[in-house]
Amino acid sequence: MNIFVVNSGSSSIKYQLFKMPNDNPICTGLVERIGLENSIITHKVYINSEEKVIKRVLDLVDHEAGLNEVAHLLMEPEIGVIQDPAEINAVGHRVVHGGESFASTTIITKEVKEEIKKLFSLAPLHNPANYLGIEVAEKIFTKAKQVAVFDTAFHQTMPEKAFRYAIPQNLYTEMGIRAYGFHGTSHKYVAQQTLQYLNNKNAKIITIHLGNGCSMAAVDSGKCIDTSMGFGPLSGLVMGTRSGDLDPSVIFHMVNQLGYSLDQVSTLLNKHSGMHGLTGFSDMRDILKSIAEGDKNAKMAYDLYAYRIKKYIGAYAAVLNGLDAIVFTAGVGENDSNIRQLICADMDFLGIKINEEKNNIRSKGIREINTDDARVKVLVVPTNEELEIAEQCFELLTEKATAAV
């Protein structure tokens, strides 16, 4: 079954094509700078374990232009991996917010699209882009089943005391105001990889996803029991452009005393805060460069970023009542050894001790970076949201096919 996975962001599209049940992608790619001059497509084709990289610089005005170009690349003579869009059996979409309507992977219908649309205001950086990705894929891959995999789904196992806010009851029962949690596909994937690595399906672990957006999850026996993002993907950790945890009084003060509109506050907290607000840069590589150049402000921001994560590790070790492993993943978590070192420093009372040499080794697979005598494993586990999405689509569609027989 050919499953094409689309992860649409506001200005980018990540994609992978799988011939399931084979876990190795046939091709992968990234479209960046959509809507700007000089958009870039990096397309990789894997033939007989050899990687062929194609880079194209184009002006892609929108996601439709981006996905159309990707479809051409999939079919291009010489590097093409299919001959016709009809060869794609399913398109798996990452959809960030599924609210309480979607606890699992779902075939996209008109009604499902309406529900996703209703959740735009709760995930303004993500759901509109995900929705657009679905509309465009429907036009290009007309014969394919369109499937949604929700970031929120993995967190649906949280107990009520973890997902409820202490606000009047009807706001939850009638309006659905509660914590949902995000990056669930990534937390689920790395948690499962970790349980396999530890050979212990009952392990207590903390997964730490540090990408542009950042979140953590407390996972007991493979089930999420708490997570740092909430009603929308804004709370919890300090992120590239998002503030993370903030006393709501700050918002009242900004609106009532400083004259901000609510839209301005939303833009400020979602797009101009986090590391970007603190340093002017959202990309950790730029921040590391500033620190190396002696920028004290950048160092303070880096310390704040690590400190917030440390606090959540303490909290989650408590709610898990024990800890077997902490797991770093995503762009920053997988690549920035300095942040891992800073987060894990002075946590030996919890059994967390990092081996500096192991921490600095770069490799592609799962890596153990704790000292030999540490009680808690510290792991770097590369995430693969696209593979997890393909597997969930495959499972759903083969189940449906079996049920139909």
Ligand SMILES: Nc1ncnc2c1ncn2[C@@H]1O[C@H](COP(=O)(O)OP(=O)(O)O)[C@@H](O)[C@H]1O
């Ligand atoms: N070598 C590196 N050192 C530090 N940070 C890195 C490195 N490589 C990538 N990153 C960080 O990873 C982030 C992107 O992570 P990613 O998981 O791809 O995020 P997203 O999926 O949200 O776009 C970048 O913003 C950058 O800060």
Ligand SMILES: CC(=O)OP(=O)(O)O
């Ligand atoms: C939910 C979320 O924050 O996603 P991303 O990290 O892709 O922005």
Ligand SMILES: [Mg+2]
């Ligand atoms: Mg991501």
